[in-house]
Amino acid sequence: MLLRPLLSRIAMLLAGAALAGTVQATPAENDAAMIRLATDSGCMRCHSVLPAPKRADGLPPIAPAWRDIAIKYRDDVRAHDTLVRTVLDGSDPKRRHWAGKVGAEAMPPNADALSAEDARVLVDWILVLVP
Ligand code: HEC
Known part of the structure; x- marks a missing residue:
């Protein structure tokens, strides 16, 4: 019977989800190729x-976590195009979307670091990281 292994797998998953305070990564969040592209x-x-509430030195994170960005824009159909522009051009220091949640510095332009196509690929990936 396949049922018993299946049930024990489900029990393990539930036990894993119940671990106090640990943030469980979804498969997409472990996508090695995307993490490499983002790192490069x-x-x-x-x-x-x-998300990490604070950095090791106690200051707020420099930038929002990808998961938090995915949650913020999950119902916004225009988010993809807007965010690709923001990634390439940098965020507007006078119109911060994450003020108070991250450090004081806005996002500088990234167009020198990646192509428009790679920016689209990264934003596609970020936006599916809803847990
Ligand atoms: C020097 C630090 C820094 C780097 C490097 C950086 N970001 Fe950001 N990013 C930020 C900050 C700070 C914000 C929050 C801006 C705000 O408050 O509107 C942000 C916001 C964002 C947002 C959300 C924008 C919004 O309007 O809500 C996306 C998407 C994003 N970054 C993607 C990227 C990608 C992709 C890269 C790599 C190509 C990148 N970032 C590199 C600091 C950075």
Whole structure:
């Protein structure tokens, strides 16, 4: 019977989800190729995939976690195009979308670090990281 292994797998998953305070990564969040592209493009100097409340030195994170960005824009059909522009051109320091949640510096332009196509690929990936 296949049922018993299946049930024990489900029990393991539930036990894993119940671990107090741990943030579980989804398969997309472990996508090695995307993490490499983000790392090679310099994004991971400021961003993390999963949210961290504070940096080791106690300051707020430099930039919003990809998961938090996915949650914020999950119902916004125009988010993809807008975010690709923001990634390439940098964020407007006078119109911060993450003010108070991250450090004081806005996002500088990234167009020198990656192509428009790679920016689209990264934003596609970021936007599916809803848990
Ligand atoms: C020097 C630090 C830094 C780097 C490098 C950086 N970001 Fe950001 N990013 C930020 C900050 C800060 C914000 C928050 C801006 C705001 O408050 O509107 C942000 C916001 C964003 C947002 C959300 C924008 C919005 O309007 O909500 C996306 C998407 C994003 N970054 C993607 C990327 C990608 C992809 C890369 C790599 C190509 C990258 N970032 C590199 C600091 C950085």
